[in-house]
Amino acid sequence: MSRVSKVDILARVEGHGTVELVSDGKRVVDARFLIHESPRFFEALLTGRRFDEVADIACRICSICSTVHKIAALQAVEQAMGIYISRQTALLRELALYGGVIESHALHIFCLALPDYLDVKSINELSEREPQKMKTGLKIKKLGNFIQESVGGRAIHPFNLLLGGVGTPPTPEVLKEISDQIRIMRSEISETIVYALKLEEILPPLSPLEQCAVIGSYQFSAGKLMTSTGRVISADYGVEWFNEHIEPYSNAKISRFDGSTPLFVGPLARILLSMPPLYSENFVDRSIRSSLKARAVELELSLEKAEVLIRQLIEAGLKSEQPAVSRSCTTEGVSLIEAPRGTLLHRYRFDTNGICRAADIITPTAINQSAIAASLKELIVLMDGADYDQIKKTAEILIRCYDPCISCAVH
Amino acid sequence: MKKLRLAITGMTACSGCQLSLLNCENELPDLLEKFDFSFFPLASSPLDLIGEYDASIVEGCVSMPHEKKLLLELRNRSRYLIAVGTCAVFGGVAALKNDEEREVLRKQVYGSSSIVESTFRPLPLNNLVQVDASITGCPPEKMELLRLLGGLLAGALPVDSDYPVCTECRIRENICLLTERGELCLGMLVSGGCHARCPSMAVPCEGCRGPLPEANLREALRIYAEKGFDRETVFARLRRFCPEWRL
Incomplete structure (x- = not known):
């Protein structure tokens, strides 16, 4: 049992990445987040496919984020094809998105990040240290999946979300069941969220970075981006503004923006940019080290939002509808949306036969790479003199604060 | 009882098969x-491969040298190696354009x-190792x-399904999306086991479970043609998850 072989993968993140430390022989002088996930070339895979296949294929970019990829792709294709969805479909999609946020945040907080805060290595150890917290966490995660399943037919790769509508809407009974579960779990969830909010920070306070998020990001599907540097960017200009570049150390393209300052996206960015002071005041140091707490706040808000949406759906009465069809075609569609991990963009161009001729997908983790690099640089300075293993461990914790989703980043 | 030692990891994929396991809350x-x-x-550190494993459960297809190396290493250390998910078994969505030059696809994305x-x-x-x-x-x-996992505890391995999605769809008494609605549903050619999840919600089977052994492709193409779907359309759809479909 003693044969050991080193596998250099950053643990407890989705996909394959590594932290590389550069040492001058005595001290660590640099740190880099290397992304060596294998690309599937999704943008190339999608070209040549018919418009009605795009979303089914694009959602396979990532499992954790499949609902939001599916909806982003559907919206972009619908825009290009002149397909207008019903209010019921819009509400159902929004509900599915909140289900995705609940699942993704619960997974991150309780399975991926909490081991860092408790200084254990895995969910195995976590289940021994904090069995109750882990059980509640898994229950919340399950609830997020239940919402996604009820609307999308499946928690991963939701097939029931279609171009122009849904296959079969959930029954009022199922929706009530979701609301009931939220109600039953309310105090347990609140306790757990308070617990997360009270966790002692494990990283030094890193200086705040600039942020961006979709305007009114809790509506998810607005067409504009807002930055903390005071800019507003329309979806049509999104690809150009993110300004992706290729670096040899990352298989994921890196957003450079206008080249002046790195921006980050995600729950903390959303809270700082678009939430009332009641929420944003909890994050006075605006530092990425508090991102777990931002996730906890969003988790609770998402559960509330889900209940509101369910009430609206039930009040309106759920109807079986035929998916809407194309009315007028243009050649291009862009969708800008907030995924659990931050801003996501899908852009497609079609020829007159509805065949996809170009695809662009920009994901939160790809966007966050320059902010991650800036945070790592700062951490190295702050930890100057600490030993290699300590720095490596802390750098990994820092990267997990950005909750990277590497399948998404490379795609 | 001694715990079974497992290695669970992904190759070129979306982590969905591993997440499915974490979704068993x-x-x-x-x-x-x-x-x-x-x-x-995906769920824990540390990450060194140590000693032998009772089973390796592997998601995804292989498209990079470091993945090949890891796969061989896992094979050498494991009593059983189990392919989980369509990518690991057939290639999946990542293999969608396996008939085109890889370099052309790479240049399209990375210039x-x-x-x-x-x-x-x-x-x-x-294609690379023996899969149990x-x-x-x-x-x-x-x-x-x-x-x-339950089977592994008892020392058994799962068997492949030998019936199509259509069988389960009939059992659930769904309306046939192909014959009654004229939609391109692939159920008759695709391995069952999903309880006809999609057709049960009025969404045609997109074939995500890959080809049924002994699928009668020729007869299926005749039926699809009767419903107005030409061969090219049907193959494009079939190859979404498995590039190996041929007459």
Whole structure:
């Protein structure tokens, strides 16, 4: 049992990445987040496919984020094809998105990040240290999946979300069941969220970075981006503004923006940019080290939002509808949306036969790479003199604060 | 009882098969008691491969040299190697354009940059190593994963399904989307085991579980043609998850 072989993968993140430390022989002088996930070339895979296949294929970019990829792709294709969805479909999609946020945040907080805060290595150890917290966490995660399943037919790769509508809407009974579960779990969830909010920070306070998020990001599907540097960017200009570049150390393209300052996206960015002071005041140091707490706040808000949406759906009465069809075609569609991990963009161009001729997908983790690099640089300075293993461990914790989703980043 | 040592990891994929396991929220605490998830980067560190494994559960297809190396290493260390999910079994969505030059696809995404030049055509696991059992699906059903793990505890491996999605669709008394609604549903050619999840919600089967052994493709093409779907359209749809469909 003693044969050991080193596998250099950053643990407890989705996909394959590594932290590389550069040492001058005595001290660590640099740190880099290397992304060596294998690309599937999704943008190339999608070209040549018919418009009605795009979303089914694009959602396979990532499992954790499949609902939001599916909806982003559907919206972009619908825009290009002149397909207008019903209010019921819009509400159902929004509900599915909140289900995705609940699942993704619960997974991150309780399975991926909490081991860092408790200084254990895995969910195995976590289940021994904090069995109750882990059980509640898994229950919340399950609830997020239940919402996604009820609307999308499946928690991963939701097939029931279609171009122009849904296959079969959930029954009022199922929706009530979701609301009931939220109600039953309310105090347990609140306790757990308070617990997360009270966790002692494990990283030094890193200086705040600039942020961006979709305007009114809790509506998810607005067409504009807002930055903390005071800019507003329309979806049509999104690809150009993110300004992706290729670096040899990352298989994921890196957003450079206008080249002046790195921006980050995600729950903390959303809270700082678009939430009332009641929420944003909890994050006075605006530092990425508090991102777990931002996730906890969003988790609770998402559960509330889900209940509101369910009430609206039930009040309106759920109807079986035929998916809407194309009315007028243009050649291009862009969708800008907030995924659990931050801003996501899908852009497609079609020829007159509805065949996809170009695809662009920009994901939160790809966007966050320059902010991650800036945070790592700062951490190295702050930890100057600490030993290699300590720095490596802390750098990994820092990267997990950005909750990277590497399948998404490379795609 | 001694815990079974498992290695669970992904190759070129979306992590969906591994996430399906983490989505077994009710069963997870029990699983942690019965299995030692010794190598499971998605859920735990440390990450060195140490000693032998009772089983390796591998998601995804292989498209990079470091994946090939890891797969061989896992094979050498494991009593059983189990391919989980359509990518691992058939190639999956990543293999969608396996009939085109890899370099052309790479250039389309990365332009003139020399990044990821070592990528090769995505291969299912059994093209490289002996695979002892397979579970298909994009993603696989949770119940199938649990059955796999339960089986391992009893020293058994899962068997491949030998009936199409249509069989399960009939059992659920769904309206046939192909014959009654004229939609391109692939159920008759595709391995069952999903309880006809999609057709049961009036969404045509997109074939995510891959080809049924002994699928009668010729007869199916005749039926599709009667419904107005030409061969090219049907093949394009079939090859979404498995590039190997041929007459």
